Amino acid sequence: xSRGFFGAxxxxxxxxxxxDRMLSTLRDMTDWPGPAWVERGRPPVNIWEDSExxxxxxxxxxxxxxxxxxxxxxxxxxxxxxxxxxxxxxxTYHRRERRAGDFSRVVQLPGEVQADAxxxxxQYGVLKIRVPKAAAAKPRKIVVAAK
Amino acid sequence: xxxETRVKRRTEEGKVEHLRSGTCYQPVVDIxxxxxxxxxxxxxxxxxxxxxxxxxxDGLLTIYAKVEPRQAPDTExxxxxxxxxxxxxxxxxxxxxxxxxxxADYTDGVLTLHLPKAEAAKPRKIPVKTGx
Numbered sequence: 001x002s003r004g005f006f007g008a009x010x011x012x013x014x015x016x017x018x019x020d021r022m023l024s025t026l027r028d029m030t031d032w033p034g035p036a037w038v039e040r041g042r043p044p045v046n047i048w049e050d051s052e053x054x055x056x057x058x059x060x061x062x063x064x065x066x067x068x069x070x071x072x073x074x075x076x077x078x079x080x081x082x083x084x085x086x087x088x089x090x091x092t093y094h095r096r097e098r099r100a101g102d103f104s105r106v107v108q109l110p111g112e113v114q115a116d117a118x119x120x121x122x123q124y125g126v127l128k129i130r131v132p133k134a135a136a137a138k139p140r141k142i143v144v145a146a147k
Numbered sequence: 148x149x150x151e152t153r154v155k156r157r158t159e160e161g162k163v164e165h166l167r168s169g170t171c172y173q174p175v176v177d178i179x180x181x182x183x184x185x186x187x188x189x190x191x192x193x194x195x196x197x198x199x200x201x202x203x204x205d206g207l208l209t210i211y212a213k214v215e216p217r218q219a220p221d222t223e224x225x226x227x228x229x230x231x232x233x234x235x236x237x238x239x240x241x242x243x244x245x246x247x248x249x250x251a252d253y254t255d256g257v258l259t260l261h262l263p264k265a266e267a268a269k270p271r272k273i274p275v276k277t278g279x
Contacts, residue, residue, distance in 0.1 A: 044228035044229040045226060045228055045229075046218075046224060046226065046227050046228060046229060047224060047225040047226040047227075048218060048222050048223065048224045048225055049225060054225070057217070059192040059193065059229065059256070060192070060256075061175075061190035061191070061192040061255060061256035061257050062190065062255050062256065062257045063255060064255065086177065090181065090182075091179045091180070091181060092179065092180040093177065093178070093179050093180075094178040094179065094180060094185075095176050095177060095178040096177050097175045097176055097177060098175055098176070098177045098188065098190060107226075110225065122255075124192060124193055124194060124195060124196075124255070124256045125190065125191075125192030125193065125255050125256015125257065126192050126193050126217070126256065128217075
């Protein structure tokens, strides 16, 4: 056990430990960690709507259509994404920020949807899903009868 | 002299100013080295191929991709977990690169750059003779 020059209560060893801790925090902050969501395991989504449908969008760079699995149950849209592991042999990685593996996300939409009419398209690494609203969830214009 | 003007190098890392205002994002990258080349894979989802700009000058590799908003500015999001903007990132490449042979390919939102090593930088096997 190292006691340091000043013994167990060495003020400097505490200081050095503290500096080490601060430096490692700084390293974590400055070392670009890649997409921040990977740690949480939840691919981020953007959702908006118009009067006819809900739209769900995700950025899925590198994925082919067959690496995306979508399903709808009730008003829940389930999204599964599979990024294949990159090749390792004969390659030295200088930076490795892109993710690999399986990620999924379940999104609960605020209204009833038409599960059989969901459409999805993939372009330039952006997945856009259109989930049509069920008749009950669409805004209805009510005619006011003048008397 | 009071009237002195200092001209700084335009390509200095991290000091580049953009014409377009708005947030710029750092693309996520993998950089791998093979015996003959260095490969950079940068994720720029949403960028159209014609809006991607790659520049290699004085050992600095710059990737710039313009990304237009995909939704109308007045869109009210029910959930907004990410934002969209241009991508920009610069790397200093210390290897000697044959810049005339740099090739780029863009598929599914991933830009792949092939930077072939210059002849002098390629690993060379030196035959060892044994004295008999």
